[in-house]
Amino acid sequence: MEVTEVLLPGVGVRYEFTVASGHDVGVVARRDGEFDLIAFRGSDPDAAETLFTMDRQQAEALADILGAPRIVERFADLSREVPGLASATIDIAPGSRFDGRTLGDTRLRTLTGVSVVAVVKGDVVVPAPAPAEGLSGGDSLVVIGTEPGIEQARGVLHG
């Protein structure tokens, strides 16, 4: 999916993409922290209809509901600011249980509540990896979660 990003000097940024139903929808992210959800669906192809406006908190709530893995990226910064949130790096040992399997196979999120933010393969970093991302010995997973969750995750991956 292609997201078009347009600068609104002095105001913020407009993101725009086409949804499955064929409509063009978008978000106007204002510098003051408000978000407008917009849709192009009238007879005029350039006139946006503002569906609703959200403040920062409401936008965060919506993003949570939609549960985009994208949000996980942002946790990397948040872990420094949110109490109780920690990040860690867990190695995949060569020949261990998940060497040669996929990230989805670990079911890490389901079992421990921990999110994998990135997979480090030598010099290459794969940010926001998909469940289909292959794992091999020597890789490291960058994870975000609670301290106990991360301990559990270590157990799962090393067990």
Next chain:
Amino acid sequence: MGLFLVELGVLLLALALLVALARRVDLSPIPFFLLAGLMLGEGGVYDVAATSEFVRAAGEIGVLLLLLMLGLEFSAAEFTATLRRHADSGLIDLLLNAPVGFVAGFMLGYEWQACLALAGVTWISSSGIVARLLGDLNRMGNRETPVVLSVLVLEDIAMAVYLPLLVVVLAGGGVLTAVAAVATALGLVVLVMVSTRALGPHLGRVLGHQEDEQVLLRVLGLMLVVAGLTHLVDASAAVGAFLVGLAIPGPTAERARSVLRPLRDLFAAMFFLSFGFGISPSSLTPYLLPALALAVVSSATKLVSGGYAAARAGVGRRGRLRAGGALVARGEFSIVIAGLAAAAGHTEVGLLASAYVVLLGVLGPLAARYADRVPVSAVRAPAGS
């Protein structure tokens, strides 16, 4: 003292009434402030003798605050990105709209320095009025809106170069001094833009503070010092203020904007009032017809230049009309420019510009609104554009 306080108080209450009235009819208060200033002061219904000195001084600061806020509004990164993408549109905007004022001045038999000032008056759209209109009319998400905002940004950068040029020319400077002034201004703008990345964090640390009071005093103090210094070296004080705004980095700029906004509103209102104070309504009559003609022609050229800019971004016919209509409004900066000319003895520019801004301050918002209603044969933009 008592009279001063009463007069100032009544003045502010009258302004409050005017703002309420302006908002009720969905117009910018700027033309109302100008009209109020005309009605008062020299040759008006009441000579505000006790406050006029104060209002004048406050107005001087108002100009600086207008430009400081303008600089705070945009980041250097936004400027450069816009310049890269929309330079053509900015050039067309200049080439279509500035000559209108210049030729009009020429036809009216003004000196060329006054013509140059008039060129600026018809060229620069009102960022304040246009940005507010886009919000009020719910057009922030529209596809022509980035173009409209980009044209405003480009006009604003151009002002940083145009104002010093105008100041030198009005002071009777020759070609060499004018070129030097433009080169210096350009150099300063580039320097500020380049150095914000390196110096920005330091400036942010010095100016940013938890207390609003500290932010207010520090930013205001820095602005006044820089503006005063640029004035002392015969450049435009307004440009100094603009550059200060531009140099202040993102998060600090946001704080400064919210802290300074009420102050800007107050002092800018004083500026528009004081501009009107110096003009007696009766002296304005011979300028009404030329101002009307100027308003009509320069509205048409803005419609074309705005439409061109939108077309370049692949916007359809209706959207092009909206873009042009939105940019018709002239306001604060036309008055700033005319004020410089009037102060240099070209009172005719001040008179013409005040009538012009009153007209376009009212016609502009109407143009923006009705650009969406006039029947355009429903032409759709090509798919995907």
